Amino acid sequence: MAALDFRLTGIAAGKTLPEQLRAERRKRSMSLRDAAEKTGLSPTTIASLERGGGSVASLLRLLAVIAPAARRRAPERSYWGQGDKEDRDSRFTPSDFMAGIYAAFGEIDLDPCGHLLSPVIAHRRILLSEGGDGLVDEWSGKFAFVNPPYSQLLRWLRRAHDQWCAGKVETVVCLVPVRTDSAWFHETLSADADIYLLRGRVRFLDTQGRGQHTPFSLMILTLGATCQQKNRYAELVPGLWLARSVRAVSGDQGHRSLTPAE
Incomplete structure (x- = not known):
């Protein structure tokens, strides 16, 4: 999944997709074990997704639980929002x-x-x-x-x-x-x-x-x-x-x- 360099909308903010996944899970007060029980994935797999690893299939299963409305941001909007305010x-x-x-x-x-x-x-x-x-x-x-x-x-x-x-x-x-x-x-x-x-x-x-x-x-x-x-x-x-x-x-x-x- 590391090759998929994009971010999503409809999910917590973050500079990268893994950061967004981690922020959204924590926003919902879900531990790795909680997320694993709801998605059918292992805690290790979810932790890997939050570090930029894992598979697309695992990513989709996680998103279906923690951010079902998430979708890919348009490339221009993603680019324009990158970095800090400066x-x-x-x-x-x-x-x-x-x-x-x-x-x-x-x-x-x-x-x-x-x-x-x-x-x-x-x-x-x-x-x-x-x-x-x-x-x-x-x-x-x-x-x-x-x-x-x-x-x-x-x-x-x-x-x-x-x-x-x-x-x-x-x-x-x-x-x-x-x-x-x-x-x-x-x-x-x-x-x-x-x-x-x-x-x-x-x-x-x-x-x-x-x-x-x-x-x-x-x-x-x-x-x-x-x-x-x-x-x-x-x-x-x-x-x-x-x-x-x-x-x-x-x-x-x-x-x-x-x-x-x-």
Whole structure:
């Protein structure tokens, strides 16, 4: 079973399948002997499965008892969730994607959440990997590009909006997941930002230079971008601009609508 390098959903968390098996058994307060009695396997076989050994047939018998709803995770989702939070946040925007950003919006003055291994080219980078903190350090420049740590997505979007409103930067472009469920997004950010829904998935790079498509959709969110910049980006990168939200003139005054940009 050691050759089966995958993880499951519908079962306790773990970095590897054997870790998931052990965590799920303990979560159910089952000893090896308890699990053996319920599965018809020997305690030695179950212990072997939890170390990465055993057979597929034994694995299926164990799962039928401790995690009957378990199923294999999609490869992209498994990859994206690997490692601790710092590792999961270290996903870098590839150079081929950045080419469209440079061509449409120009040279990047500031990357507030930069990393030494990131391909993003900027005149100034606040390096998270060296103790810098774009959530605290002052922003400056004409154009800031933000591919934030997704574990703190809302905090970074608030920071970008605050720095733009304060005039610290003229234009901000954020590459973020399509997550628009927060009240702050609808009540504040959507009134100032333009959104470009990207077609397809971006293939991010990890710290080893390996690429994997995101398991979720992404959007470009801009503050202060000109019509010329937005039109140029649409010419280069497949997707759809959505116009800035406006409060409805009639009907429910709490409703905001997005319409295709001209």
